Amino acid sequence: MKKYSYITFMVIVGLSHSCDQKTNQEPVQQKMKKKAVVYQVFTRLFGNTNTTNKPWGTINENGVGKFADFNERALNEIKDLGVTHIWYTGVPHHALINDYTAFGISNDDPDVVKGRAGSPYAVKDYYNVNPDLAIDPNKRLDEFKALVVRTHLAGMKVIIDIVPNHVARNYEGLTNPEGVLDFGANDDTSLEYHVNNNFYYVPNSEFKVPLWQDDYLPLGGEENQFSNGKFVEVPAKWTGNGSRLAQPNFNDWYETVKINYGVRPDGTKDFDEFPLGFENKNYEEHYKFWGDKNIPNSWVKFRDITQYWLDFGVDGFRFDMAEMVPVEFWSYLNSSIKMKNPEAFLLAEVYNPDLYRDYIHKGKMDYLYDKVELYDSIKHIMKGYGWTDHIPVVQKGMADIEHHMLHFLENHDEQRIASPDFVGKAELAKPAMVVSATLSTSPTMIYFGQEVGEPGAEDAGFGKPTRTSIFDYIGVPNHQRWVNDKKFDGGQLSKEEKELRDFYKRLLNFTIKSDALMGAYQEIHFYNKDFTENYDHRVLSYVRWCNTETLVVISNFDAVKDYTFQLKIPKDVIEKWNLKNGEYNLTEELYNKINKTLFVEGGQGIITVELEPLESVIFKVEE
Structure with a gap:
């Protein structure tokens, strides 16, 4: 394997003036006084100390972390790393393979669940949380509420996922607030489309599970009473990625169904659009705009969901695959959120640069992933064939929206830096991390385990190594050495891993204190x-x-x-x-x-x- 070594040098020239004094520099519009740092943590993996790591292992074989693992010591250590916001990934109750019928929860069918622990993006119940994460599943909401309180006491804000584009095929709300009906409860299933249907349908059809490929079998081929190649859904619904087939392809998002936002099958819209120039209006004006409009039912359902979690104490949301949902909905949703909490942190997954400004200005998003431009450019440089000349070009092109483009080198969808498929050595990210964290006024995000060089090498079951599994019960070895039997002191880390974490801690703490990085x-x-x-x-x-x-x-x-x-x-x-x-x-x-x-x-x-x-x-x- 080719050896890489990268070097970074940063100079700070501190001047004895106040930032609010006049200078001859151009003013920079900004939303925060200091940089934000988001720590994305896969909640069920964080506190898991089980090292078995059997492919397709059960919860008993491979273990699972709990809300309670984020105790005062753990949260203080995360805060001391230089973190301002924690994105607890995988909190809403999603489809998974574990028997919770004793708690009134229906079993999920392995034919429409990816992995054994399930995808966090196939949400089964938006008004409750993953029972795997609770010591007592009957009290899972109380346990999450206690985590929110502990996080706030530690001085950090809480972000959770919302996935408006799709839900699990077997969506079933158990603790809906009074008057709230499940998705699809009032749909006219005889129609492919109706503006107030929550789903799209394939009339006069039955859903069929995909034809399995690449030697894949649900649960790795293990026998299960529900794993019989069948899942009852009549009529079939459109699949989450937009497939209109009653039998989706193996590579489709077959475990999910697509939400209908009032966009007809031909792409035309059944809702009002903005007048010219409305993207320049603030969120208060956007909120007023929708006040007297006919709103599709799915819009209202997700507004109510986000309002519920704001009342719960959540401080913001990461929106999955936002560009697959019409931008007008985001104006409606995000203006409603901001009217309730103007400081809410709204982060969206958008990959089409041509849509960035629409989702920021029209959709009122605070932040978008800067993947296609900055992340991809830095990754090419780290791998040895990119030129640094491209980064100033990227930054120039983003000048008008640079504050809104969140920077990262890892997240749950991307290869781990230390994976051989990325660069194979975590230390090689040091200069890239400095650039990512100091290039603009935007927030910085790191993924748990990144700071100790986690390589994502485990064969968890569904999917391939290089990314830490989001589908199966698994332990995360480098991170577990930092957890150190829940002492959260790094006691089992190697010298190199300790030095890497020290680098991240020094850098991130500098960024959240620096005035110039918001200049x-x-x-x-x-x-x-x-x-x-x-x-x-x-x-x-x-x-x-x-x-x-x-x-x-x-x-x-x-x-x-x-x-x-x-x-x-x-x-x-x-x-x-x-x-x-x-x-x-x-x-x-x-x-x-x-x-x-x-x-x-x-x-x-x-x-x-x-x-x-x-x-x-x-x-x-x-x-």
Whole structure:
């Protein structure tokens, strides 16, 4: 396997001014005073200390984590990592293979469940939570409520998933509030479509399970009383990804059914659309717009669901596959959420860059995944064949919405960094992580286990390694070494894993305290590429600043080469910083081990940069 070594160098020039004082820099519109850091955690995996990891293992064989595992010590350690928001993935009750009939919960059919523990995106009951996560399933809502309270006491906000595009085929609400009916309860199933039907139908048909492929069998072929190649659904419904076949393909989202939002089968809409320019209105105006309109029933159902969880104490939502749902619905839903909680954190999964601005401005989303642009670009650089030249181009193209584009290097859908299919070594993400966390004013997200180099190597059952399983009961080995029999102290981590977590902790804590990271940005990459000897397309540099801090970020993505050069800060940047000719002492802030000098001569800044493999440093001006 090819060896990679990447290097990062960050310089901070701190100025003794207040951020609210006037300068000659352009103002930057922002929604937060400081950066946010989201810790995505797969809730059922976090506290599981079972190391059996049998493919297709049962809950008794492979174990499962509980809400209670997020105790005060665990939450404080997450907070101390530099986290402001926890996204508890997999909280709403979804279809799974475990017998909870003693608690009034119907069994799920393995023919329409992916894996044994089930997909968190096949929600079975939106007004309750996954019984696997409770010590006492009868008190599962109480146990989750206690977790919300503990999280708030630890100083963090709570995010959970909402999946408006689809629900489990066997949706069944057990604890609906008074007057709330299940999805489809009042549908006219003789019609393919009606504006107030919750589902689309294939009239005069019966659902058939897919033809299994690639030697796949439900539960790995284990016998089960419900696993008989049949699932009763008459008439058949459209599948979650939009398949209109009564027998979906194995690669379709066969475990789910698509929600109808008033979009006819021919794509035309049965609801009002915005007047021209309405995307520039605030959420209060969007809320008023829908006040006297005829609203499709599915819209109202999801509004009620989100209002329920806001009342429960949840602080925000991550919306799955948002671009598969009409943007007008998001205006309706998100404006309703914001009217109840203006500070609610609304994050959406959208992968089509052409739709970004619609979902931000028309749909009133706070944040979207920056996958197709930034993540994919950084991944190519990390793998050795991308050029850093592309990152300033990406950032320029995002300039008007940069605050809204959440940055990440891992999440539950992506390959683990340490997987051989990504780069095979977690330490190689250090410079990429610095860039991801400091490039813009947007939030940063990390996935649990990322900070200790989890490689996602387990053969869990459904799906392939490289991603930590979201479908099966499994243990997460590197993360379990940090959990350390629920001491949550990293006691079993290797020296390298401890050092990696220390890097994440130092970096993330810096980002949530920095004023400059909510300020201005300017790339200096191409200037140095043109005028600096020994600087090339494997290095990236840019500056960030406000009146109290100025950052110069330099990342070396070269696989083997060390770099020494005289970094040049262009005159126009020095002018914006109001620096005079002279010398500025720099003290290192990230590891507290190096002192340097910033020279300003003829209006241009110069810093001697000496980069060692995988090194990241932060300097600050002492005036």
